[in-house]
Amino acid sequence: MEARWRNVNEVVVEITDPLDEVARRGAEDMAVEMRSRVKQRSGTLSREIDVEVSKFKGGGYLVIAQGSNNYIKYYASFLEFGTDKMDEKGVSYHPFMRPAIKKFRPIIQRKWQEALDE
């Protein structure tokens, strides 16, 4: 019985390690895409997009704009979602996270499948 459980654990490691690697690379690729989509003025927001290891039970990675680090200003959500202050002269709505997620979601799913198939 003990030997069987050892085998199961080995299989789990064999599966989870490649999937975790796909998730990590996917998160990093997504962060690069998000940085490239940020409207460049000072480049501050672009530098404040980070990849962090998730603390959720299921694991994985998080791509965060102006997240848990001690940033001085928070305006990522204003650009991403827009505010009532948007007008033709002011700061414009400029989503940078959701387009990257939409682009990379199928790519990551495909790479997960490839990792499982190997």
Add this chain to the structure above:
Amino acid sequence: MNPLLTGIFTLFNAGNTFKTAVGSRLYTRWAPQNTPFPYAVLDIVTGIGDWNFTQEFDDIDIQFNLYSQSTSETEIGTLYSTLRALYDDCALTVTGYTHLFMQYDQYWSLSNPDENIRQYTVQYNILLQS
């Protein structure tokens, strides 16, 4: 994507509880200065192409930003529920395309406490076949 925006506005202008709730004030990209509350702003978030062997598709995310300056949650809540009633799984006429679906995706609740502004960003996913 003008045909898509036209289809969305055509449904809006047909007369419905959302149009009444928002005072007929639905704009694209931004609202004119000093627009009275409540109002809504429609924008395209992103669109990607997809295809299979014989067909091409446009997979598009759009968002409605709903704004209220009421001191209670009632007004913004009504905007949200009437928007959903109008556009969830609706049939759009999009010239040059076959409209396959418009599905509610998710929403975010945002606020500007200094000016007592309540905001919902409501996202939909639309699939068109060309």
